[in-house]
Amino acid sequence: MSQKIRIKLKSYDHNLVDKSAEKIVKTVKATDAVVSGPIPLPTYKRIFTVNRSTFVNKKSREQFQLSSYQRLIDIYSSTAKTVDALMKLELPSGVDVSIKV
DSSP states (O other): OOOOEEEEEEESOHHHHHHHHHHHHHHHHHTTOEEEEEEEEEEEEEEEEEESSSSSOTTOEEEEEEEEEEEEEEEESOOHHHHHHHHHOOOOTTOEEEEEO
């Protein structure tokens, strides 16, 4: 097989992303494939500004921030055993996984 597999992890919690990346790296190394990563990608921050009051006190505002964390893992010289191990792997529900072959 020996194709390059790229796995991209996204989550709003950095602990979930780090733990799932560590779990992926352990399973891939157990199947004797070469792993590059996890590489931290830039954090995407969305900031929302909301008025505290409905129509009075325009200067009184509140800010909220939503951060999304991303990690990138490249797998080289993969075999069918590596792909099977990745398919059986259970990751937390708060992590979005995208795989490109």
